[in-house]
Amino acid sequence: MARASRADEPDSGHAVPILVPDERGALVLDEAALRSVLLQDEVRHLPVVVVAIAGAFRRGKSFLLSLLLRFLEAGGAPGWLGADDRPLSGFAWRGGHQRHTVGIHMWSRPTCVSLPSGERVAVVLMDTQGAFDDRTEVSENAAVFALSALTSSLHIYNVSKTVGADDLQHLQLFAEYGRVACEAGGGPPFQRLLLLVRDWQAPSEAAYGQAGGQLVLCEALGEAPGAPDELRKMRCHVRRSFSDVDCFLMPYPGKLVATSPSFKGCPRDIDREFLSSVDELAGLILSPEKLVKKQSGGQVLTAADLVTHFQVLHEVFKSGRLPQPRSLIETMSEANHLAGVSRGTTLYAEEMRQLCPENSPPVEQADLDQYHRRTVEKVLACFYSQKKMLSTGAGAYKEKLMSGIDGWKKQFFQANKIKKELAEGPRRTVLQQCAG
Structure with a gap:
């Protein structure tokens, strides 16, 4: 994979807050910030690939996204991690128990990548606030979670240790939305969902990586005999709501990563097994042949189109409350x-x-x-x-x-x-x- 090009070379880039909750919990869209990312001359007319990560707070989402950013900017070349003593820059991250990212952030500089067909696309990375903390309304977290899924072509759902019933319950909105969308005669309303299990603790039962993830996925979303009818239906609708559902298992990153206040993200301080897993994951989702272009209603979106979608979707989510599935479909149709x-x-x-x-x-x-x-x-x-x-x-x-x-x-x-x-x-x- 050749080194990807950047929208402009001089600035190394930074995380741009595009959607931030105010003191009342209302979601405020910074349209100027959004346009500064998606309407850059080199990318505005290119098909857009949006990779978003969401999940519970303090689970290493921003840290992982910064590693994926390094892979993307290096074009996935061998040695993309760089020197062992090179600190990790990118999305703001830190250890501890306090939530760091608030709202939705985009990397300021989309990366232009040539697909195997020769077509060029703009890849945008998107970080979201940690959900399910004790300071934020459940509805606000759910709205941010849903908005990131609706605007991304790959939605990484970051979970800890296993895929539990609670994790699946947070996908209930997508299940309901998918059910209504399918009844309206459309295809899956969402694109690719990746259940990313961090700190997986049973590698002897299911190996780290995609292969082991498939075993966990079958157990989490499979037709389990004797399962309650409501759970069985929800699993079915989740599968129908996404065009593709995958699962990936990752090991513990190491004691220094989790506990040291002086940790700067240098590869030497991260367990080798974890880095190997990141390399496999990055190749699986960011290699040119694996990139998924953002679509809505079957139409491939450009970076400029995504601005319109954010503006329209923000109107139904800005209260921090979740809209009804039918109204959400009508809103997506309006955006299209x-x-x-x-x-x-x-x-x-x-x-x-x-x-x-x-x-x-x-x-x-x-x-x-x-x-x-x-x-x-x-x-x-x-x-x-x-x-x-x-x-x-x-x-x-x-x-x-x-x-x-x-x-x-x-x-x-x-x-x-x-x-x-x-x-x-x-x-x-x-x-x-x-x-x-």
Whole structure:
């Protein structure tokens, strides 16, 4: 795997808080921060891959995500960990029992990766606040958990020691959402779920890594004889809610990692078995052939599309309360339509710029009219070809699209008119002089 490129090289990057709870527990979206990450020139039009991690607080999520960031930035090359005495930078992490990350953070610099097909994608890493502490409302934690899952293409659910009934219970929202989505005729509403078991204590029964994880997964989500009907249904709906569910078992990282206040993340202070497990995990989820592009309603999203999805989803989650599954589906459908509107207006502007660049001579009015009509036909064809979760209300979004196109049309037509007047001015002066 060749070294991946960064959106810009000078800045090494930092974690950007994009969603933070206020003192009342309401979730506040920092749209400027979100745009600073996803609308960078090099990535805004690329398909986006979003890897998010969530789970209970003080379970090493940010620490692990920083290791995955190092793998990603090194392109997974041999020796990607670097020197044994190299401290670990990236997402803020620390030992102890207090929660560190609050809300949702994104790494400021998406990493551009070429897939085996040659297509380039933008990979974004996303960290979430530790859930289930004694200072945060359960509904707020659940809302952050759900929002990260809805906006990611790979959702890592970080659990400790085993996959217990309580861990599965936290997936109940996804089970309900998946049930309603499937009944509405759609496919799985969520993409890839990875149950990541930290500090796995029974390697003799199930080996560390993906192979052992499959054994644990079968036990956790399998059709257990004699299981209560409610639990059996919930397991079934969880499996149907995600396009892919996997499990990975990791060993204890070492005493220094867990207890030393002077630990800086240097590889020499981390157990070799744990580092080997991280290497296997990183290859499993971040190698080019393993990357999963973010989709919604069957439509691949660009980084710019993801901005729209965050804005729309924030409206239903900002109270810190969970919406009803049916309203959530309608919200996702709205986000898909609005992303299509944004994509269509951008396509119109780009096509029209090709005909009449800023410093080009004026275009004949008849040619401009004809090119405008053809471009509108192309944009509408793309808009209607995009998959959407619900088809209801499509007419209203077409009106939004046409309104956006009309705004651009006025700009291009007015600019062309001014060019023509400027070009005709000197000729008119010459004709007047000749006539005089």
